[in-house]
Every structure is written in structure tokens, then in C-alpha cells.
Amino acid sequence: MSIDKELREELRQVADSMHCPPDLHGRVSQSHQHYVNKKRGRSPMKKRVIAGIIAAVILIPSAVFASSYLADAIFGSVKTIEQHGGSQEDYNEMEEMIQAAKSKLTEEEFEEFMDLFKQMVQLKLKMTDEKGIKHMDKLTKEEQQHFEQLLPMLAPFFEKINGTAKP
Incomplete structure (x- = not known):
């Protein structure tokens, strides 16, 4: 077995033998959930609005110049x-x-x-x-x-x- 696999196995065994208090597990879970909700709520909408504005600024003038002439x-x-x-x-x-x-x-x-x-x-x-x-x-x-x-x-x-x- 390679040294990486041996080290990984040893760390897994030590982690299994450790017991964290239920209080700590609840706080970590709550903190993670708060982080996920905060990240999910704000950024995507702002990014979409900004991307839409940029697309309109670029596409509208290019559409005018690219339109075909009737002549x-x-x-x-x-x-x-x-x-x-x-x-x-x-x-x-x-x-x-x-x-x-x-x-x-x-x-x-x-x-x-x-x-x-x-x-x-x-x-x-x-x-x-x-x-x-x-x-x-x-x-x-x-x-x-x-x-x-x-x-x-x-x-x-x-x-x-x-x-x-x-x-």
C-alpha cells in the first residue's frame, strides 16, 4: 500500500474514534446552513441583471449595423x-x-x-x-x-x- 493510502486510512480510523459533542455538531450545521442561504440569495440576481444590461448595450448597436439594407x-x-x-x-x-x-x-x-x-x-x-x-x-x-x-x-x-x- 502506498503512503497516501496508509495515511488516509489511519486518519479515518482516528476520526471514527473521536466523538464530537452534539452541541458542536448543531452549531456547525447551523453556521453552514446560514452561509448557504446567504450565498444563494444575493449574488445570482445581481449578476443576471448586470449581464442583461451588458448584453443589451452590446447587441442593440451591433444589430443596427448588421441589419440588411433594402437597397x-x-x-x-x-x-x-x-x-x-x-x-x-x-x-x-x-x-x-x-x-x-x-x-x-x-x-x-x-x-x-x-x-x-x-x-x-x-x-x-x-x-x-x-x-x-x-x-x-x-x-x-x-x-x-x-x-x-x-x-x-x-x-x-x-x-x-x-x-x-x-x-
Whole structure:
């Protein structure tokens, strides 16, 4: 047997032969119970509240920055508009206009607006070069006709968005 096991066995035998008074056993038990109740009652609630506040402080701003842009549904990304002579400011203006449309149009109107607007933007991107100059001749005859049909279809939506619609 190793020395650790021998020592442990010897200490166990000595502890078994000792008798503690019932008074001492009661006081130790009461002190332990008081310690457990005191520890259980105060800390976890404070820790949870503090953790909740910290999580809110971190998550709310990151959620705002991580939210997707509605303009991404049309362009795909800022790089697409930059390849056609646009800038980050142009992209942000487009996003603001789409956000205004979402707030001012009904859900059905907004879906129809986004579909028509996406078609128009795709045609504009197709006819615009990297310097931002529009060349109508890059479109086929059918695409040119479709582009000209889209403008009057989108006009009522733009009037509502800009607040110039007649009641």
C-alpha cells in the first residue's frame, strides 16, 4: 500500500474514534446552513441583471449595423453601384428613398413598387457605363420599350413617397 493510502486510512480510523459533542455538531450545521442561504440569495440576481444590461448595450448597436439594407435587394451591394459610376452617397440616398417607400406605402403597394423599381434599376445598370453615363443604345428595342413603360407605372408610387400625390 502506498503512503497516501496508509495515511488516509489511519486518519479515518482516528476520526471514527473521536466523538464530537452534539452541541458542536448543531452549531456547525447551523453556521453552514446560514452561509448557504446567504450565498444563494444575493449574488445570482445581481449578476443576471448586470449581464442583461451588458448584453443589451452590446447587441442593440451591433444589430443596427448588421441589419440588411433594402437597397441590397436591388443592387446586390454597394460595389455594383460603384462599378456604374455611383458612390456610397448615391447608395445611401437610394436606401433612404426605399425606406421612405416602405413607411409610406401599404405592404402590397410596396411589393409592387419594389418589383417595378428593381426592373427599372436593372435596366439602368445595363445601359450605364463605368463613368455613370447612360447609353440607351446598349438596350434592345424590347428593353427600351419596357423601360419607357416602367416610368409611368412608377410615377404614382413616387408621388406617394414624395408626398405630392393628390388625395
